[in-house]
Amino acid sequence: EVQLVESGEGLVQPGSSMKLSCVASGFTFSNYGMNWIRQAPKKGLEWIALIYYDSSSKYYADSVKGRFTISRDNSKNTLYLEMNSLRSEDTAMYYCAKGNGSYVDYFDYWGQGVMVTVSS
């Protein structure tokens, strides 16, 4: 059974940093592209970052480019999202999602999400 378990939830002040983790199980993690997607309260879904199966390429939404960094450790079956210079508009539920393939693809499994609140 595929499982994606995020952690790192919390309340932080504007301008600060935070790191999310997503531990994967039930599939060969190193074969698949992985993504972070967020959803602001009562809003729609926003894809924010993608990393290829072998970390050879990373892509970001304009809203987070230069502030967020996606990474992975295939030896630990873990996906990360480092978030810097956080803003109030980054307040959202953050989901990690498995791509169906190694590169750009649809999301066939999602984690349960973690809430990030940016507020003073």
Place this chain on the structure above:
Amino acid sequence: DIQMTQSPASLSASLGETVTIECRASEDIYSNLAWYQQKPGNSPQLLIYDANSLADGVPSRFSGSGSGTQYSLKINSLQSEDVASYFCQQYNNYLTFGSGTKLEIK
């Protein structure tokens, strides 16, 4: 960037009815389109991929169609458990979601 225009934003229908949700892409996405269902308080789940392929475990009353820039999700014989928000997503050129449709029972 490819924009996805989804309609309607909300929808109210009776049990047993058939409903259709539309998504229009700002350019041809060559059927690289998925649909997701998000029930209240839950994470999204894949319903349809490649515009018309049903994901594992999804009831056959859900179907997807379309090509080029126009796509639709149809739900036949609406059930109470179909109350949810539905999102389209293109994966032809990076990744973009539609704005979502909130489906309620009348």
